[in-house]
Amino acid sequence: MTPPDERIPWFRPQVGAAEERRLAEVLKSGYINAGEVTREFEERVAETIGAGHCVAVTSGTAAIALALMGKGIGPGDEVIVPDLTFIATANAVRLTGAEVKLVDVETGRFTLDVDRTRAAIGPRTRAVVPVDVNGRGADYTVLEPMCRDEGLALICDSAEALGSKYAGRFLGTFGDAGIFSFSAPKTISSGQGGMIATDDEDLAYRLRELRDQGRRSQGTGGNDLHPVVGFNFKYTNLQAAVALCQMDRLADRLDHFRRRDRWYRDLLADCPGVTLPPLDDGEEIRQWTDILVDRRDDVVAALADRGIGCRPFWYPLHTQAPDKAPDDGFPGAMAVSYRGLWLPSSFELTREQAELTAGIIRQTLSG
């Protein structure tokens, strides 16, 4: 049995006294639905990343779906999605009624292969949803002009990239819109939640209608006007209270992520069987530390034996039932998925814990 004090989590949200105080204020106010605190959180994220508008919704999945719907995408349309991502990216496309077209990823950055994306554009393609996997920006220097020239919407899945930059710009600010997730293993978490960032005022207006039953102003639930169709994807004051407190700690969290990546980089440099993905030490921030590793199952088991958590990468989407397709169309995702591992990466991780983790990985691979 592992003593409880040796337990090193893969990741866990960090909430405390500040969140309790802010939540208590919201509870005392009696207004626990989407309201002023939600708006404050939207403004805070917009200001942080330099986006014109932010619209908070129930999840990152809903954020992608609404952004696509806001661009008029639906049944009969096809949307390009990378083969290596959390399945939410593809399911969000399905929620709109559109079809998913999977495209392979690069093996260096794990993001959408832009040449294969260009080749995959067909007569029904209406949008591309690149994923900024673990804070690594997709190749927007190519994707932005490509989508503009081809007349495609570009909705960026930056669910894992709050605070990270690509080519000097915050992720979430590329394309027509970018989205974030506030689920439990994210840099900022309110349990669940999502956000759409956009500079397009008309799109932001449409997103607010889509989020709230087509209403154009805050409703009463009674004799409101609903000039267009919308749904209920609102993000409440309660959730915003929890997320806002964490925004105060965002810079510290990002600094810790940078430090953590450097620890692992030093500790695992030249370790046989481990490939360290190139680290852009500038403004790119990884939510979790990731490595590619041989004998991954043995490594996961050895870490688990010592009470250390980690997460193997997602299976390629083309191997899952909804999008089943032959492997040979996806050599990049196949090369990365089965070796990829996210190491313990929580806000509280110490250098000693990283040393212990790296030591077990080395020992396992040398055995």
Ligand SMILES: Cc1ncc(COP(=O)(O)O)c(C=O)c1O
């Ligand atoms: C890459 C990616 N896309 C989309 C999502 C969906 O976000 P959510 O879980 O908030 O719906 C997540 C996170 O869970 C994610 O990691």
